[in-house]
Amino acid sequence: MSVSNPPESPCLVIDLNRVRANYRALQAALPSARIRFAVKASPVPEIIRLLNDEGAEFDVASVGEIELCLAQGVDPAVMCYGNPIKKAAHIAAAHAAGVRRFASDTEDDLVRIAEHAPGAEIELRFLASAPASQTPFGVKFGCAPGEAVQLLVRAHDLGLTIAGPYFHVGSQQLDPIAWQIGIEQAGAIAEALAAKDIPVKAVNIGGGLPISYADTAPGVDELGAVIAAAAARHLPEHTALIVEPGRALVGNTGVIHGEVVNVRQAPDGRRWIYLDIGRYNGMAETENEYIAYRFQTDRDGDPMDEVVVAGPTCDGDDVLYQRTRVLLPTTLRAGDPIRILETGAYTASYSSVSFNGFPPLTVHVIGAERE
Ligand SMILES: Cc1ncc(COP(=O)(O)O)c(C=O)c1O
Structure with a gap:
């Protein structure tokens, strides 16, 4: 991916053509x-506008995301307030905006929605019994599978409409079997509900579909075949x-354009490369080196050696990689441009507003919003 006049570093450049291609590839799979x-x-x-034109629905996590989607012309009927954690006031605001689909995982929340x-x-x-993903949710979300039927019956009794069970196998899930397990569990929930005359209309199999970073991930065709079966x-x-x-x-649609700020041999004997982009201005998913x-x-043809990569703030946690093996040219020096690939997901939106006085990561788009 190239950008003719790279804006001030650091910045994220997103290629809209690749967003469209990803959407269509997933739809085909x-x-x-x-x-x-x-x-x-x-x-x-x-x-959002591009995916809306393609016919996508939208999972929104807050009133802010609802407003963002509305401003792009998205019909609230195709939005789902997918965050199980929401205040009564936010449920009311979503409803007033026309949102009619909600995810939930507790009786408390169901009562508030009703x-x-x-x-x-x-x-x-529900919490599917799937293997751990690269960036796992742990047990923060989802009722026990055995509780799902009871909660759906409660929702029905509260006058709510039942769509069906929903699971998310954790983000960057590398094992396709995770969806097979979740779908089998969802099927058992659907069967138990049918026995109570509550039909299931839909099963939400969540996100978690992986992309290739330094390690290769299964592609959408492989996942699609497992899921369909x-x-x-x-x-x-x-x-x-x-x-x-x-x-x-969106993950493979973005490239962060950054710059080397400093290079040093640290007291630990390792070569440290300090960048103008770090944990707090876009690289949040390097937490735990997930x-x-x-x-x-531009020096990738030169000899390489293993480095520690750190961000620009005065925070000791602002280190991107010290266990993961990262190889960079031995000739790399301050002022050199550096590109971080496949950074289209969970980067700019994670960027802090002003930690250490650094501004949030800016976003630039290339490619065609409409074909
Ligand atoms: C409710 C919900 N749905 C979908 C997703 C998307 O997950 P992914 O980016 O792994 O596909 C997330 C991610 O956190 C989520 O919280």
Whole structure:
């Protein structure tokens, strides 16, 4: 990806053509699924408008994301307030804005939804017994699978509309079997509900679809085949499938253009490379070194050695990689440009407003919003 006049460093450059190609590739891999973009991955107006034109739905996590989508012309009927953690006032604001779909995982939240968004459609999030992903949610979200039926019956009794079960196998999930497990569990929930005369309309199989960073990830065709086979085997006929990706639609569409600020041999004997981009202005997913991004420089033909990569702030945690093996040219020096690849997801939106006085990461788009 290139940008003719690179704006001031650091910045994120997003290629809209690749967003469109990703959307279409996923639709081709899962032809019967409804694709719902998780806005939090890249809340960029041009991306939202493009995906809206392509026919996507939108997973929104807050009133702010609802307003952002509305401002881009998205119909609230295709938004789902997918965050199980929400105040009564925010449920009411979403409902007033026309949002009628909500995710939930507790009775408390269901009661609040019934009061402030009466009749709304519920996707009940359960904790699937899937293997851990690269950036796992732990047990923060989702009821126990055995509790899901009871909560859906409660939702029905509260006058809410039942969409069906919902799971998210954790972000950057590298094992396709995770969806097979989740779909099988969702199928058991659907069967138990059918026995109570509550039909399931849809199963939301969440996001988590991985992309290749330094390590290669399974592609959408492989995932699509596993998901389609599991759905055919475990879900009642005519159950709609909803897939809710963030990373898989936008991760490989962005490149961060940064600069080397300093190079030194540190007292630990290692070569440290300090960049103008770090944990607090876009590289949040390097926490615990979960995501191993790829770097590119203009000196990549020179000899390489292993380095520690750190960000620009005076914070000791602002170190991107010290365990992950990162190789950079031995000739790299202050002022050199450096590009960080596949940084289209969970970067700019994570950027702090002014930590250490550094401004948030700026975003520039290239490519065509409309074909
Ligand atoms: C509710 C919800 N849906 C979908 C996603 C998208 O996940 P991913 O980017 O891994 O596809 C997230 C990510 O945090 C989420 O919280």
